[in-house]
Amino acid sequence: MLNNESQTQNLRLLPALKSLASPVRLAVLDYLKNPVGNFPPQVDGDPVIDGICADFLRDKLGIAAATASRHLTLLVDCGLLIATRKKGWTFYRRDEDAIAQFADLLKTTL
Amino acid sequence: MLNNESQTQNLRLLPALKSLASPVRLAVLDYLKNPVGNFPPQVDGDPVIDGICADFLRDKLGIAAATASRHLTLLVDCGLLIATRKKGWTFYRRDEDAIAQFADLLKTTL
DNA sequence: TCGTTATTTAGCATAATTGCGAAATACTAG
């Protein structure tokens, strides 16, 4: 039976697990742990409160803007990142609560 | 810089994360949490000590034996499952220590 | 409004993953 309760529980983990199964996206989460130390000063958004703009992340990752955008969208869609749009830029920061919740759920249900 | 220390730490998580990013493999780990309750009695291997043979897992998953074998090999290669070969069968069981270690490492480094 | 810049979407190419059946292998039992 594929639809028992604990299996359903496990499937809740799947979107975040799929997002984390990528060196690029792991790097994004890592960089954003220390937004002030890892990125140049920002004018229009606070690195801690708002996050880091997509362009800085793209530069750090060394990939095309379109590709970076897709990676960031995936992380937002699974709930691990929060996007804040302000003055034409999109800032991304970690959702520490969601990340901790995910890690806890993984620990207890895996 | 892509090769800083915490990034290297994160990449250690990658093989297990890739293995977990699959509904089939999540189901395998789930089934093996209760080997006695989830599978028929086994003659040649103890369900708890040795694990469950590939054929029972294949049957439970409802996929071809070749496909099941590959999924199981992936889980063994990343260290989450232990394979025991005995009397012509291969038995698979969870490596609870490795699973717990992985979950702890994820909790602290993610 | 117009031009510039940041970001996303679209379209495409390539690589990786996942599925299968068939064949090869490993091992048991007789």
Add this chain to the structure above:
DNA sequence: CTAGTATTTCGCAATTATGCTAAATAACGA
């Protein structure tokens, strides 16, 4: 040794993921 069974490997097809460039969109500033 031989026959039979469990498992894995091989070869292939379909799907998904990831990268790019170019075009579309959004938003600011002059």
